[in-house]
Amino acid sequence: MSKIEKNKKQKENSLYDAAYHLFTTKGIHNTAISDIVKKAGVGKGTFYLYFKNKYDILDKIILDKSTYVLSEAIKQTKEKEFNNFEDELLYFIDYIIEYLRKDRLMLKLIHKNLSWGIFKKAYKDYEEIHEIYSMFQSGYKNSSLSRDYIGKVLFMILELTGSVCYSSIILEEPVGIDEMKPVLFQTIRKII
Amino acid sequence: MSKIEKNKKQKENSLYDAAYHLFTTKGIHNTAISDIVKKAGVGKGTFYLYFKNKYDILDKIILDKSTYVLSEAIKQTKEKEFNNFEDELLYFIDYIIEYLRKDRLMLKLIHKNLSWGIFKKAYKDYEEIHEIYSMFQSGYKNSSLSRDYIGKVLFMILELTGSVCYSSIILEEPVGIDEMKPVLFQTIRKII
Amino acid sequence: MSKIEKNKKQKENSLYDAAYHLFTTKGIHNTAISDIVKKAGVGKGTFYLYFKNKYDILDKIILDKSTYVLSEAIKQTKEKEFNNFEDELLYFIDYIIEYLRKDRLMLKLIHKNLSWGIFKKAYKDYEEIHEIYSMFQSGYKNSSLSRDYIGKVLFMILELTGSVCYSSIILEEPVGIDEMKPVLFQTIRKII
Amino acid sequence: MSKIEKNKKQKENSLYDAAYHLFTTKGIHNTAISDIVKKAGVGKGTFYLYFKNKYDILDKIILDKSTYVLSEAIKQTKEKEFNNFEDELLYFIDYIIEYLRKDRLMLKLIHKNLSWGIFKKAYKDYEEIHEIYSMFQSGYKNSSLSRDYIGKVLFMILELTGSVCYSSIILEEPVGIDEMKPVLFQTIRKII
DNA sequence: TATGAATGAGCATTCATTCAT
DNA sequence: CATGAATGAATGCTCATTCAT
Numbered sequence: 025m026s027k028i029e030k031n032k033k034q035k036e037n038s039l040y041d042a043a044y045h046l047f048t049t050k051g052i053h054n055t056a057i058s059d060i061v062k063k064a065g066v067g068k069g070t071f072y073l074y075f076k077n078k079y080d081i082l083d084k085i086i087l088d089k090s091t092y093v094l095s096e097a098i099k100q101t102k103e104k105e106f107n108n109f110e111d112e113l114l115y116f117i118d119y120i121i122e123y124l125r126k127d128r129l130m131l132k133l134i135h136k137n138l139s140w141g142i143f144k145k146a147y148k149d150y151e152e153i154h155e156i157y158s159m160f161q162s163g164y165k166n167s168s169l170s171r172d173y174i175g176k177v178l179f180m181i182l183e184l185t186g187s188v189c190y191s192s193i194i195l196e197e198p199v200g201i202d203e204m205k206p207v208l209f210q211t212i213r214k215i216i
Numbered sequence: 217m218s219k220i221e222k223n224k225k226q227k228e229n230s231l232y233d234a235a236y237h238l239f240t241t242k243g244i245h246n247t248a249i250s251d252i253v254k255k256a257g258v259g260k261g262t263f264y265l266y267f268k269n270k271y272d273i274l275d276k277i278i279l280d281k282s283t284y285v286l287s288e289a290i291k292q293t294k295e296k297e298f299n300n301f302e303d304e305l306l307y308f309i310d311y312i313i314e315y316l317r318k319d320r321l322m323l324k325l326i327h328k329n330l331s332w333g334i335f336k337k338a339y340k341d342y343e344e345i346h347e348i349y350s351m352f353q354s355g356y357k358n359s360s361l362s363r364d365y366i367g368k369v370l371f372m373i374l375e376l377t378g379s380v381c382y383s384s385i386i387l388e389e390p391v392g393i394d395e396m397k398p399v400l401f402q403t404i405r406k407i408i
Numbered sequence: 409m410s411k412i413e414k415n416k417k418q419k420e421n422s423l424y425d426a427a428y429h430l431f432t433t434k435g436i437h438n439t440a441i442s443d444i445v446k447k448a449g450v451g452k453g454t455f456y457l458y459f460k461n462k463y464d465i466l467d468k469i470i471l472d473k474s475t476y477v478l479s480e481a482i483k484q485t486k487e488k489e490f491n492n493f494e495d496e497l498l499y500f501i502d503y504i505i506e507y508l509r510k511d512r513l514m515l516k517l518i519h520k521n522l523s524w525g526i527f528k529k530a531y532k533d534y535e536e537i538h539e540i541y542s543m544f545q546s547g548y549k550n551s552s553l554s555r556d557y558i559g560k561v562l563f564m565i566l567e568l569t570g571s572v573c574y575s576s577i578i579l580e581e582p583v584g585i586d587e588m589k590p591v592l593f594q595t596i597r598k599i600i
Numbered sequence: 601m602s603k604i605e606k607n608k609k610q611k612e613n614s615l616y617d618a619a620y621h622l623f624t625t626k627g628i629h630n631t632a633i634s635d636i637v638k639k640a641g642v643g644k645g646t647f648y649l650y651f652k653n654k655y656d657i658l659d660k661i662i663l664d665k666s667t668y669v670l671s672e673a674i675k676q677t678k679e680k681e682f683n684n685f686e687d688e689l690l691y692f693i694d695y696i697i698e699y700l701r702k703d704r705l706m707l708k709l710i711h712k713n714l715s716w717g718i719f720k721k722a723y724k725d726y727e728e729i730h731e732i733y734s735m736f737q738s739g740y741k742n743s744s745l746s747r748d749y750i751g752k753v754l755f756m757i758l759e760l761t762g763s764v765c766y767s768s769i770i771l772e773e774p775v776g777i778d779e780m781k782p783v784l785f786q787t788i789r790k791i792i
Numbered sequence: 793t794a795t796g797a798a799t800g801a802g803c804a805t806t807c808a809t810t811c812a813t
Numbered sequence: 814c815a816t817g818a819a820t821g822a823a824t825g826c827t828c829a830t831t832c833a834t
Contacts, residue, residue, distance in 0.1 A: 032793085057828075058827095070793085072831090175390065176391070177403065184376045187375040188375060198367065198371050227819085262820070265818070269804075453809090453816055564764065591749060595791055599787055607797085634825090637800095642798080644800060
């Protein structure tokens with residue numbers, strides 16, 4: 025990577041970081057492009073060299089962050105040993121929940137879009153994301169269910185987890201995440 | 217209700233209807249207050265007599281419409297006879313799905329907000345909403361599970377349904393609702 | 409005064425008091441007619457039965473309050489005995505200063521308008537105001553100066569007092585009123 | 601100064617001039633930002649690049665114009681020769697009066713703000729302003745009065761002059777400036 | 793490539809005033 | 814006399830986007 029390339033990447037990253045920080049702390053609606061570039065320390069025009077508009081950078085951030093959470097979760101899961109698939113999956117889900125609980129601002133931003141990462145760009149780019157899919161498929165290796173069906177179940181479990189996290193952690197509705205977690209786990213156990 | 221009271225209610229309703237129509241067709245972001253009042257046929261200041269700002273009327277619309285969907289679903293369900301609780305619940309869920317499929321614009325508006333928050337608020341105001349809860353509790357009458365636990369399961373089923381509807385119907389991700397529905401139904405069957 | 413007349417006067421007074429309170433605490437610019445009527449507990453239309461607009465009631469308030477200060481000052485002065493005119497005038501001036509110091513909000517409102525404009529209008533309406541003029545003229549009874557000339561000097565002393573009070577009490581520029589007062593008194597002594 | 605810097609200064613100046621002209625002819629209250637930018641021939645956003653709001657530009661104009669009057673007065677005074685301090689001071693005051701009489705619109709704008717607040721601010725920025733202070737202090741060099749006391753007397757003379765100018769020239773109360781001037785001069789003579 | 797001054801359409805919001813009740 | 818719902822012109826201000834440097 026040439027020096028110029030490096031510099032470009034650096035500018036893009038600083039815009040990215042600035043936007044993430046402002047979106048999470050001030051809210052999307054209250055963050056203007058001018059705020060982002062000021063915080064990033066670059067010129068206003070520079071923003072448009074890297075992103076189309078506010079929602080372009082926002083989408084990229086959400087995608088990136090959700091993918092990151094999922095890939096971290098699978099990485100940690102893969103490093104452990106489990107007696108069975110159920111334990112493995114629940115460890116994976118628990119990792120996600122605990123991560124989001126610790127980073128409420130990120131959870132607020134990705135809202136209920138946590139399953140997105142799997143089905144979009146990330147699926148293609150990140151090696152780790154393949155693994156979650158593989159893990160899930162392996163867990164069902166003895167069943168007669170089709171690969172497609174199993175994929176959809178994974179999708180639903182992730183949607184459910186994302187939704188429950190948002191409700192329980194951000195809104196604390198109907199109850200906080202600590203009370204919700206056992207029910208969620210039991211439900212997932214039933215699903216698989 | 218006096219003539220003046222009637223007139224007020226009429227004004228509020230026309231604003232409400234105009235806003236709903238514009239939000240669903242043009243999008244929230246692209247709808248200005250001036251559009252709403254023009255369509256409603258009232259003065260601009262009148263809007264502020266009834267609503268604080270665009271998001272105030274939006275919230276009211278989302279709450280209202282979501283409540284309506286749920287209450288319609290329970291009403292229709294109660295009118296039918298079922299052999300067992302599972303069939304009853306799935307009919308209820310199916311009614312919601314089909315309703316949202318037919319009214320994609322409304323689904324887009326209520327996004328993934330068809331859930332507990334709404335449910336809880338609606339619970340206080342609408343008699344019908346009590347029934348869904350009763351129905352669900354009755355279905356579990358022979359189980360040893362606590363009422364609380366059962367309530368949380370209902371919450372999760374609603375969250376899951378809402379999330380899946382939005383993804384499948386609006387984004388068609390990972391697949392359309394027709395392909396998704398059997399998997400969702402099977403999943404709900406396992407949950408209960 | 410009939411009961412109806414009394415009621416009218418009462419409404420006018422409550423508007424007057426509400427406006428005075430809001431003008432002094434929130435500022436003229438930030439006070440709307442709707443604020444005034446809300447505080448006064450009357451209908452919006454009622455305001456226009458008694459006043460032309462915001463500046464109409466403001467002018468009346470300023471006139472009224474400034475007149476009150478001056479008339480109070482002369483009343484108190486007349487009740488005392490003095491060895492000479494100089495002492496009498498300085499007592500009068502001091503009374504004004506101390507009054508304004510205690511009611512900074514009123515001083516802020518009447519700004520630097522404590523002077524001839526007010527004085528002149530008040531002259532016609534309030535018996536007490538005649539007395540200050542008389543007092544001042546008497547003080548000069550042995551001089552060869554014309555009545556007109558003496559009137560102008562009184563005007564200047566009042567202008568100077570008003571200006572100094574505003575600067576010293578409100579802005580504390582160049583110094584506070586305590587430091588300023590001896591200089592002002594010495595200056596007035598030289599003038600007369 | 602680069603071309604771009606020059607252009608910026610030009611824009612600011614045209615806004616400044618436009619605002620001054622509109623404030624003096626139409627009044628502050630009746631001048632909208634849109635009027636200013638239209639007259640200045642710049643975009644609306646440009647205004648907010650240079651000024652916070654209407655009162656920001658107004659304050660700057662008042663400060664600037666008042667400073668200009670004072671600095672002009674001292675410049676002219678310094679160019680003349682005088683037999684004594686009294687003549688010098690009265691020439692200085694007279695210059696101010698005549699200037700304001702010729703430019704009534706400016707006088708109306710700066711109202712009764714021609715005084716210490718302005719003086720103090722200007723003191724830092726304008727070399728000429730130092731001179732008026734020096735002149736005044738020199739006039740008292742043989743007196744036993746403290747520098748502080750003398751400064752306060754200067755302050756009062758300026759306040760008095762400003763107040764009298766506004767009343768006599770703008771309101772013509774209690775009489776016009778021609779009739780008032782001899783009394784003012786005589787009063788100042790007595791003060792010093 | 794990078795900048796940031798300039799733009800002006802677009803928007804939310806206010807508020808004095810009216811007038812039917 | 815009193816009201817307060819309705820109005821809509823008026824206005825301040827924002828902000829995404831452009832483009833000359």
